[in-house]
Amino acid sequence: MRDEFRAELHTVSQLLVDMAEAVRAAMRQATKALLTADRPAAEAVLAGDAEVDNLYRQVEERVCDLLARQAPVASDLRAVITALHVAADIERMGDLADHVAKTALRRHPLPAVPAELRTVFTQMATVADRMSEKIGAVLSKPDADLAAELDRDDDAMDDLHRELFGVLLSDDWPYGAETAIDGALLGRFYERYADHAVNTGEHVVYLITGETLNS
């Protein structure tokens, strides 16, 4: 029974790793679409979201199955519930990559991001990519130190978010309200993507701490 539980939980974890890899690839491609006005890349992100949703449904089904057949308690139950939270966070990261791709599409063939904002969005995307890589890693192999790094990455994202608003709100902002609004919403998408990565890290840390305390 115990081995069976472990094996089933491992399958769920593997699905979460697949989800993390999918939303990492989605945000990379969405950023490419955004910065190079690449329509096929944007469309690929939108088409790929079904895969993330499908993985999310698989996590939910396997978790329900696991709860029904194994009736876990204590730290085992916590691990299962945590998997649900993590899946919800990663699914939302996929939606946010979608929003970036949709913004690129809406402005196509024009670039959605003017020259003045390319550097800051490139940096935000780099931080987002690093964070989604780390959540894939901590889900494969729980590591509290690596998970804690996500907080520092999030600080870097917040700094970039402030920098972005500094440009958008500077007196010599040369574009109109529409470009400013797109910039602000895009900034929010990257920042929320990072928030969900931090949540995932916190769930993993909670699991590790819990397992240490209870086992």
Place this chain on the structure above:
Amino acid sequence: MRDEFRAELHTVSQLLVDMAEAVRAAMRQATKALLTADRPAAEAVLAGDAEVDNLYRQVEERVCDLLARQAPVASDLRAVITALHVAADIERMGDLADHVAKTALRRHPLPAVPAELRTVFTQMATVADRMSEKIGAVLSKPDADLAAELDRDDDAMDDLHRELFGVLLSDDWPYGAETAIDGALLGRFYERYADHAVNTGEHVVYLITGETLNS
């Protein structure tokens, strides 16, 4: 055992109703803060979010307790997992009310919303209020017809959201980028609040449909 399960699930439902009422009150107060530059109202929203978070934790604890002690299966298990999803959606609605209040505070003592946008935000807040009232009602007494109304309310919210952008992006928009950005982000907060209300309605419909099919 069965009666005990029902009683415990009812307690969880009651906590969800409390959460729905709390986030309804929070958005009402946040809108008041926004439209009248009312600092105490904004601060009350921020202080009140701890209550929503506390209710959310109580739902999670009771759900874990219920899963561990009752080991529900089939539609009972689905009802319990659905409660977790609903709690997450409502908790997020509270965060969005917070974001509205924070926007009001950031601009205080100036109003964050110029005269041109007061009507559309008043209407968005009215729709948001109606939706949070309905999720309180369907959580108290599951009602698929009432839950389905949330979709139509959401259509009204989307129309208002488009109307808002029409004003923000009109050629004669008399304010700068900052006011446009605040307007766009505020619009997104109300729209996301409505999305989470719709999710809640869908979860309740799923539960009702499932119970009909399985019982």
